[in-house]
Amino acid sequence: KNQVEQSPQSLIILEGKNCTLQCNYTVSPFSNLRWYKQDTGRGPVSLTIMTFSENTKSNGRYTATLDADTKQSSLHITASQLSDSASYICVVSAYSGGGADGLTFGKGTHLIIQP
Amino acid sequence: GAVVSQHPSWVICKSGTSVKIECRSLDFQATTMFWYRQFPKQSLMLMATSNEGSKATYEQGVEKDKFLINHASLTLSTLTVTSAHPEDSSFYICSARDGSLAANEQFFGPGTRLTVL
Numbered sequence: 001k002n003q004v005e006q007s008p009q010s011l012i013i014l015e016g017k018n019c020t021l022q023c024n025y026t027v028s029p030f031s032n033l034r035w036y037k038q039d040t041g042r043g044p045v046s047l048t049i050m051t052f053s054e055n056t057k058s059n060g061r062y063t064a065t066l067d068a069d070t071k072q073s074s075l076h077i078t079a080s081q082l083s084d085s086a087s088y089i090c091v092v093s094a095y096s097g098g099g100a101d102g103l104t105f106g107k108g109t110h111l112i113i114q115p
Numbered sequence: 116g117a118v119v120s121q122h123p124s125w126v127i128c129k130s131g132t133s134v135k136i137e138c139r140s141l142d143f144q145a146t147t148m149f150w151y152r153q154f155p156k157q158s159l160m161l162m163a164t165s166n167e168g169s170k171a172t173y174e175q176g177v178e179k180d181k182f183l184i185n186h187a188s189l190t191l192s193t194l195t196v197t198s199a200h201p202e203d204s205s206f207y208i209c210s211a212r213d214g215s216l217a218a219n220e221q222f223f224g225p226g227t228r229l230t231v232l
Contacts, residue, residue, distance in 0.1 A: 036223075043119075043208050043223035044159070089158065103221070105158040 002027040004092050004106035012112045017080055021109045023073040023090035031093040031102070035064050035075045038087045038108065047075070047088075077111075085113045118142055119211050121224035128199055129232055136194045136227045138209030144189040145211035149221065150182075153206045165192045199231045 004025045013019050025033070032051045036044035048057045048064040050073075056065045061078045077084055087108040094102035118141040128134050138148055146167050151159040163184050165171045171184035181203075183195040192211075196203055206228055210221040 034220075041206070041226065041228065043121075043210075043226045045223070046220065049220060103161070105160075107158045110156070 002092070002094060002102075002104040004090055004104045006088075006090050006106035006109050008109060009107070010110040010112070012114060013080055015080060015082055015113050015115050018076065018078050019080060019111065021075045021077075021088050021090075021111070023075070023092075023106055025071050025073070025090070025092045025104070025106075027071075027092040027094050027102075027104050029095045030068065030071075031095045033064075033066055033073050034091045034093070035062070035073075036089045036091060038089055040086070044089055080113045082113050082115060085111060087111070117213055117220075117222045119145075119209065119222045119224040121207075121209055121227050123227060124225060125228040125230075127230045127232065130200050131198055133195055133197045134199055134229060136196075136207055136209075136229075138192045138194070138211065138224050140190045140211040140213075140222070143211075143213045143215070145192075145213065146189060147212045148186060148192040149210045149212075150184060150192075150194050151208045151210070153208060153226075159208060162194075196229065199229070201231045204229055204231045 007022045034049045035047040038044040047062050050066045063076045066073045087110050089108040090106040092104050120139045122137045148165045150162045153159045162177045163171045163173045165184045165186040167186045173179045186192040208226045210223045
């Protein structure tokens with residue numbers, strides 16, 4: 001069964017600090033991995049999308065890494081801002097199987113940035 | 116680009132009434148749209164896949180007669196919650212796939228908060 005596990009479930013850090021969120025997956029055959037930011041009461045917004053051959057991808061202060069061998073990904077947030085407070089969802093796509101293009105969603109990491 | 120809108124953003128209704136939620140792709144054509152439901156502090160759960168001009172494909176456990184989906188054009192899909200009950204209260208999110216993109220990326224709408232009294 002395809003699964004995506006995220007850790008930690010929640011995280012509180014001070015404004016200006018860095019943090020790293022983790023995502024482990026057992027999705028096969030792997031197509032791509034995406035990180036989304038979801039503000040409370042809003043839809044998810046894409047941060048990065050990585051295919052098998054990509055090890056790292058940045059989007060401003062967000063940097064995602066992918067290790068397809070160990071099936072792990074991380075999202076690193078640099079110099080956090082209050083507006084970074086949100087849930088961060090890891091989504092892995094399989095080439096076939098299941099609806100929604102074979103997307104498997106993690107439960108997300110709820111990040112709170114404190115002033 | 117790649118903007119998906121939903122309407123309404125929130126709705127409160129009485130038990131037994133029907134509610135229609137619209138999902139529009141504003142600047143691209145979406146041959147496929149998806150409907151999700153999200154309960155508090157939970158991940159998105161796929162309800163159904165909607166293809167333009169054909170019947171929707173529902174996930175196991177989702178009642179097709181209760182959640183009516185219509186995808187009449189390449190930019191519009193609607194979800195109608197029929198005879199809504201309090202347990203249908205949830206956050207409903209649609210997404211649309213831009214088939215012109217190589218990654219087949221989905222773009223999510225802002226969501227609709229449904230509260231059934």
